[in-house]
Amino acid sequence: ADVVLTMLPTDEAVTDVMVGQGTLQELRSGAVWAQMGTIGLEATESLASQVARERPDIAFVDAPVSGSRGPARNGGLLILASGPEHAEPILAPVFAALGQRTLWLGAAGAGTRMKLVLNTWLAFEVEAVAEVSALATRLGVSYQALLEAVSGGTLASGVALTKLAKIEQGDDAPDFSLEWALKDLDLATASVGEEVIPVVGTIAARWRRLVASGYGRLDISAARLGLDPTPIGSRNGAAT
Numbered sequence: 001a002d003v004v005l006t007m008l009p010t011d012e013a014v015t016d017v018m019v020g021q022g023t024l025q026e027l028r029s030g031a032v033w034a035q036m037g038t039i040g041l042e043a044t045e046s047l048a049s050q051v052a053r054e055r056p057d058i059a060f061v062d063a064p065v066s067g068s069r070g071p072a073r074n075g076g077l078l079i080l081a082s083g084p085e086h087a088e089p090i091l092a093p094v095f096a097a098l099g100q101r102t103l104w105l106g107a108a109g110a111g112t113r114m115k116l117v118l119n120t121w122l123a124f125e126v127e128a129v130a131e132v133s134a135l136a137t138r139l140g141v142s143y144q145a146l147l148e149a150v151s152g153g154t155l156a157s158g159v160a161l162t163k164l165a166k167i168e169q170g171d172d173a174p175d176f177s178l179e180w181a182l183k184d185l186d187l188a189t190a191s192v193g194e195e196v197i198p199v200v201g202t203i204a205a206r207w208r209r210l211v212a213s214g215y216g217r218l219d220i221s222a223a224r225l226g227l228d229p230t231p232i233g234s235r236n237g238a239a240t
Helices: 011-020 040-056 069-073 085-100 111-138 143-151 158-169 178-192 198-215 218-224
Strands: 003-006 032-035 059-062 079-083 099-104
Touching: 003 011, 003 085, 011 040, 011 085, 011 198, 032 040, 032 085, 040 059, 040 111, 040 178, 059 079, 059 111, 079 085, 079 111, 085 099, 111 143, 111 158, 111 178, 111 218, 143 158, 158 218, 178 198, 178 218
Parallel strands: 003 032, 032 059, 079 099
Antiparallel strands: none
16 A cells, blocks of 8 residues: 655645645555654644545544654654554554554554653653753752762653753754644643643743744753853842
8 A cells, every 4th residue: 555654744735735735645556654743632623624524435543653853763662653553563563664663543543642642741751850950060969970960860751861862962954843842832822821831831932932042953951041041149149
């Protein structure tokens, strides 16, 4: 069967390519369309419904990926797949080439739900690292000392250590850019409402200011920018 993959940044881009340009209608009967971009729950379910209505002979698979630039280069992505069971063996060799592991989670839409949960968790971790690094600097604690203190302990998540190391090195090359992380927070909030995840709204508001200030294409660890890390005793030349 034909397999078509889309991994575009927005639902508008996906809709333009697959619907606006007529790609969906041109697919052969029995084809499998794996939609692998993070476009939100509403857009994903809308596309799934459209395929079921207009091309019931096509299998629509919702399969966003979890992982940043490094895992993508090294084939280490986690693929969060959801869709009809008969598409699994068809996509198995394709997904094996793209990622290290594939989770099949149920009907189309389940993959996007998991992706929004995971990226919201990522945002909490990154914001924690950003604020803790500012707190450490303010208190005169070096990044190296902080890294040594948390390494090997219960606080040493891979995300925390990786982003703290990038902050220490002043490395803002994007593994996962701040603007796309913000997009995913907005998608998560749109899916459940801010009252369910109120802290996400606070993080998103601060990150939105950073993106508006031109930092959106930097790595997500640039979330540290805009915080005041001036050491105590250095502000205005006097102790506080």
